[in-house]
Amino acid sequence: MSHAESAAAYAEARQQVEQRWRTAFENSANGIAMADFAGRFFAANSVFRNMLGYTESELYQLTFLDVTYEEDRKANKELVRELVEGKRQHFQIEKRYCRKDGTLVWVRNNVALVPGLGGAAPFWFAVVEDITQRKEEESARRYTEENYRLVVETASDAVISLDETSAILLANPATTRIFGYDPAELIGKPLTLLMPEFLRKLHDVGFKRYLATGQRHINWQGTELVGLRKNGQEFPVEVSFGELTKDGHRVFTGFIRDISERKQAQRAIQNAQAELARVSRLTTMGELAASIAHEVNQPLTAVNNNSSACLRLLANQNLQPDVLRRALEEIVADGTRASAIITRIRAFIKKAPAEKNRLDVNEVIGEVLVMMGHGFEENRILLQSELAQALPPVLGDRVQLQQVLLNLIMNGLEAMTAVTNRPRTLWVHSRIDESGDILVAVRDSGTGLGSESDRVFTPFFTTKANGMGMGLSISRSLIESHGGRLWSSPNSPHGAIFSFTLPAAAGSPP
């Protein structure tokens, strides 16, 4: 091969390499840019140019610092300096370019300083990846996370995360306020630390069963439970739980709300309602009494006046027969009027007609015990019911019988509020008595009736400070209107028994 031939072959080979590089340069998915040692661009592929929005000639007027966003220049310069000083071979930087139209583009650059070879000057070589989308996603995620963190940190409810062993992974600041523990004292401890003794076992068993079977032992959305503060105080809480799986581990996050105040407000409302009902009952009774007094006093006044006048005239032997007759006629008319008023009032009192249905007495007792709700618990009273099975039905008015039972049970409860030196127990029994009637007894361990036992059924008689003295008298007439009897007897050794009977409904087996 001649020298000329070899030179030509070499030139051709060189051109081929050159061509290959140019094609790679132009077709790269990333931007590629080269700048002289001073930083001025002298080559850039179309991806890079499009990324910045400059034409080739425009770009070659600029240095890389010119197109770097102001805030990112310092970091960029620092890395450049390290490279120049030979501390590193290349660097990677995430930074923003300022596009020709003024908008920003996030990029990750891999930068190398290509040393000068064979008289050629050294130059900068950068591979540029547009990471704007990733950055936006990152920032959105960070925003969301920050938001969640803020919500948890500032929540007024305790927020607690648990692992699969029910150990606490995380507790927010509200936890400190509500339970009295610092979050650090709680990390790694079992959740049961925050529960009173009686709930702990329940929780452990329920939690294990849930992990094994997926069956929840409580409703996870707003269940009312009892919490335990560090100082030993129990308080009502409302608990909601959620679950997520991360790297194959299950994490449970719970919101625990202190509902003491809400409970207190509810109780206050209930008390106010009860008080209102009592007062309005008293007012109605008072008004009724006043109106009865006025109505009946009118004819009585007339009767008194007329008879007194007759007596005076008689004493003076000055009573004419026709005057006497007229006076007596008026007296009779006023007497009749007074009794008509009383008949009217009785009709008014009896206005609500009783509705008699076949009822299961045990069912009625059950309903009343439900109505009493927390009445027993709150007064620390032990309830013992002993209800005979398969009682024949009675014919009665459900509401009236509930009223009687409620009255007897309330009386029993109130009779025990003063008792402190023995258990407060209320027994409710039902059975068939010797004559085939259904017998219901309410027995308490209260203060008993003593010498007053005969008088408790008298209207307006009361042993209570704020009683009306109508309950038992009304109860007795309700039971009597059902064909039964209501009586009291002393309980041994303490308290009283109120019993009533109701005849079994006709047609029921004896």
Next chain:
Amino acid sequence: MTQAPVVFVVDDDPSVRSSLKFLMSSVGLQVESFDSADALLERKLPDAPSCLVLDVRLRGLSGLDFQRELAARNCHMPIIFITGHGDIPMSVRAMKAGAVEFLTKPFRDQDLLDAVRIALEKDRGRRERKKEVSDLKERFNSLTPREQKVISMVVSGMLNKQIADQLGTAENTVKVHRSRAMEKMHAQSVAELVKMIDKLESSVEP
């Protein structure tokens, strides 16, 4: 000459009304009854000692309102309240406003009759005082201005000589005015004259 005393009854209950009339007639009282306060107001009141037996609870104007209404009309007839269901505040209010008695129905007949007697007695006294004052006023008005001047100085304790000095007249002239005035006033002594003038002055309506 004044007429026989009259008891007025206002009660909207006809049998109470008629029995009250019968009761009070039985002891010889003259009774007039009305079913409402308005009905009584329409009647011209007689020139006789009178009192009012009034039910607190009336249709229309209540008894207590009626009491105020009468006072506003310068009618000072004593009032006995009767009520089917009186309460304490109500009776206090009535008594403060000058009621003679507050009786709760049904009341003892004697209690009512006693109250009526006291009320009529009170009204008789009030009427007598009123009559006396109006007589005195009439007599005083019959005096000449000079006589009125002289006796007002007499009752203030001045001697004839002092009066004469102050009026710039002779002591004898003062004596003549004085004795004529005493005669017209029907006063037997200076002491009596002082009492008369006192009554006149204290009767001036506030």
